[in-house]
Amino acid sequence: xxxxxxxxxxxxxxxxxxxKREQIVxxxxxxxxxxxxxxxxxxxxxxxxxxSRATVYRTLQWMVDAGIARKVDFGEGRFRFExxxxxxxxxxxxxxxCHRSFEFLSSDIEAxxxxxxxxxxxxxxxxxxxxxxxxxxxxxxxxxxxxDGHKDLLFARDALRIAIATERSGLxxxxxxxxxxxxxxxxxxxxxxxxxxxxHLTKLEARYNELLQxxxxxxSQPTFLxxxxxxxxxxxxxxxxxxxxxxxxxxxxxxxxxxxxxHQFFKKYGERFDDSEGKQIxxxxxxxxxxxxxxLIREYRALLKRQGRxxxxxxxxxxxARAAR
Amino acid sequence: xxxxxxxxxxxxxxxxxxxKREQIVxxxxxxxxxxxxxxxxxxxxxxxxxxSRATVYRTLQWMVDAGIARKVDFGEGRFRFExxxxxxxxxxxxxxxCHRSFEFLSSDIEAxxxxxxxxxxxxxxxxxxxxxxxxxxxxxxxxxxxxDGHKDLLFARDALRIAIATERSGLxxxxxxxxxxxxxxxxxxxxxxxxxxxxHLTKLEARYNELLQxxxxxxSQPTFLxxxxxxxxxxxxxxxxxxxxxxxxxxxxxxxxxxxxxHQFFKKYGERFDDSEGKQIxxxxxxxxxxxxxxLIREYRALLKRQGRxxxxxxxxxxxARAAR
DNA sequence: CTAGGTGCAAATAATTTGCAGAGGC
DNA sequence: GCCTCTGCAAATTATTTGCACCTAG
Numbered sequence: 001x002x003x004x005x006x007x008x009x010x011x012x013x014x015x016x017x018x019x020k021r022e023q024i025v026x027x028x029x030x031x032x033x034x035x036x037x038x039x040x041x042x043x044x045x046x047x048x049x050x051x052s053r054a055t056v057y058r059t060l061q062w063m064v065d066a067g068i069a070r071k072v073d074f075g076e077g078r079f080r081f082e083x084x085x086x087x088x089x090x091x092x093x094x095x096x097x098c099h100r101s102f103e104f105l106s107s108d109i110e111a112x113x114x115x116x117x118x119x120x121x122x123x124x125x126x127x128x129x130x131x132x133x134x135x136x137x138x139x140x141x142x143x144x145x146x147x148d149g150h151k152d153l154l155f156a157r158d159a160l161r162i163a164i165a166t167e168r169s170g171l172x173x174x175x176x177x178x179x180x181x182x183x184x185x186x187x188x189x190x191x192x193x194x195x196x197x198x199x200h201l202t203k204l205e206a207r208y209n210e211l212l213q214x215x216x217x218x219x220s221q222p223t224f225l226x227x228x229x230x231x232x233x234x235x236x237x238x239x240x241x242x243x244x245x246x247x248x249x250x251x252x253x254x255x256x257x258x259x260x261x262x263h264q265f266f267k268k269y270g271e272r273f274d275d276s277e278g279k280q281i282x283x284x285x286x287x288x289x290x291x292x293x294x295x296l297i298r299e300y301r302a303l304l305k306r307q308g309r310x311x312x313x314x315x316x317x318x319x320x321a322r323a324a325r
Numbered sequence: 326x327x328x329x330x331x332x333x334x335x336x337x338x339x340x341x342x343x344x345k346r347e348q349i350v351x352x353x354x355x356x357x358x359x360x361x362x363x364x365x366x367x368x369x370x371x372x373x374x375x376x377s378r379a380t381v382y383r384t385l386q387w388m389v390d391a392g393i394a395r396k397v398d399f400g401e402g403r404f405r406f407e408x409x410x411x412x413x414x415x416x417x418x419x420x421x422x423c424h425r426s427f428e429f430l431s432s433d434i435e436a437x438x439x440x441x442x443x444x445x446x447x448x449x450x451x452x453x454x455x456x457x458x459x460x461x462x463x464x465x466x467x468x469x470x471x472x473d474g475h476k477d478l479l480f481a482r483d484a485l486r487i488a489i490a491t492e493r494s495g496l497x498x499x500x501x502x503x504x505x506x507x508x509x510x511x512x513x514x515x516x517x518x519x520x521x522x523x524x525h526l527t528k529l530e531a532r533y534n535e536l537l538q539x540x541x542x543x544x545s546q547p548t549f550l551x552x553x554x555x556x557x558x559x560x561x562x563x564x565x566x567x568x569x570x571x572x573x574x575x576x577x578x579x580x581x582x583x584x585x586x587x588h589q590f591f592k593k594y595g596e597r598f599d600d601s602e603g604k605q606i607x608x609x610x611x612x613x614x615x616x617x618x619x620x621l622i623r624e625y626r627a628l629l630k631r632q633g634r635x636x637x638x639x640x641x642x643x644x645x646a647r648a649a650r
Numbered sequence: 651c652t653a654g655g656t657g658c659a660a661a662t663a664a665t666t667t668g669c670a671g672a673g674g675c
Numbered sequence: 676g677c678c679t680c681t682g683c684a685a686a687t688t689a690t691t692t693g694c695a696c697c698t699a700g
Contacts, residue, residue, distance in 0.1 A: 112431055131438055
């Protein structure tokens, strides 16, 4: 079920193998959702009567230390535990009526939280965001839809969606730029950039479809990762009329600026997340953008060289320095 | 201390006057910060030995129902209570080392939280945002600065700061516009707008100073209300070169657009907050902007009328309809 | 053999409840 | 006198601990 392999005994340090502990961990990992210590005791007792509450508590604490479980407090006067191994850290919507809880992640909220902490010189180690209220099903009285899928898959799905949206927006921009630019060499540069984006887009979409096959109802599940700002403004580089007179050098500079923005953006956000498939997607995407960026910079340098040969000498303080950082 | 008047016995419904309860409530209100039930018992016992724990618990519950207190959970395995009467609802930074907690409010976070809830069709009734970590003093080993002041005053201070920043930004914009505009009547309109802003600004600053006098160390306390977006972009109406050819009609339209933006913005945010002085400031500010807006609209209509007389008839589908909504 | 894991029962800790008496209206 | 508030002690609930025993390395 959950992508949780052998690690069971690797992570914890200084532990002795013990059938009881392993049994408890296995039962815990087999479940999904948020279990209270008592829930877990009941589950264990179904397959083994001779397990004491104390052992379950001790094992739970051990799992938290080992990074397998996370202790969450929904204000019920007792704690619950959720999977944590390779699961993205997230926030909760908590229904006061049916007592279910739903997970989400908002990089925007995380960023604001960091900002507040830093404004107060507060070293934040963890943050809790909980929205209490009534869920859709309880309010409308409809059937309680299937439980949330695995966060990990949802996270990956949403990361891919964001990457795809960004890529689409880039493709659109370069295509428009190519259409508008009058200079034929400038147009060539934009055409190449658009082609590159299209290829990358195809790759991302293939990956997205592959993900959907792993879980057919993945697409119908609600948004897990809330994330503004991607695909917005990165490519809004100047008004259309400015694009008309762009030559190849300027076009390359624009491409460099866009790709660098995209790269830094995904790198920054990829690093923010906990280890998980979604994080990988962000970082891979950032890396592909970086490679593309480097390519553009090489092209730009080559272009300058050619120009320099033609015009005897290049200007020393030229934009090359800035563009190539 | 806290601006908490007689209301003590008004709010709760169906209660009988009782010396014990009143005593507990008074002791609670006299304190600031986050008290646990036990803290409160200890405090009460200092002035009256014959009070039972149960009564304190019962009174605490009663205060929560009456809206005097708010129950907060810092994950310590017990609840704490904070003032709630006319205190803005807020979020917490919680120091794991000294166990103090600091309050802040972020309208931006609240907005994002609402967005998430609405995307999930979740009827949010309350939200908890807690940042756990280590506070500045614990990390740097400096003296623990004086405790946070009253949220209410801090909130008012920050609301005023935001209003002032917005007003300044408006003043700056209109001044620049007046300088750039070539049309003398357009310039007159911008000059008037700038004057209006300056007057309003003076009023706000006076109010700010008055607030500082109520608590001299108010200014040195950290930001309580985190709030982006105010004073940003509201007045970024078009590039400078577009302002050059603006006549009086266009200038009025620009003014109307800016004031309306400002009005709606402060109204929306003012309504978001709980009852408190800061909320009042937002709403008052929104109202002043509205009055100014109405004035501008009247002026605009008068202008159109004059033009109509001059040119026989005004165009029916003119921008007047849109501007005056 | 020995450190760590386990069960059981007792201990804590925060909070709630049953009940009989007290006090305001 | 009635209804609610109070105090006290006992109950509840979640979690932890002491201690003797057990078991894997």
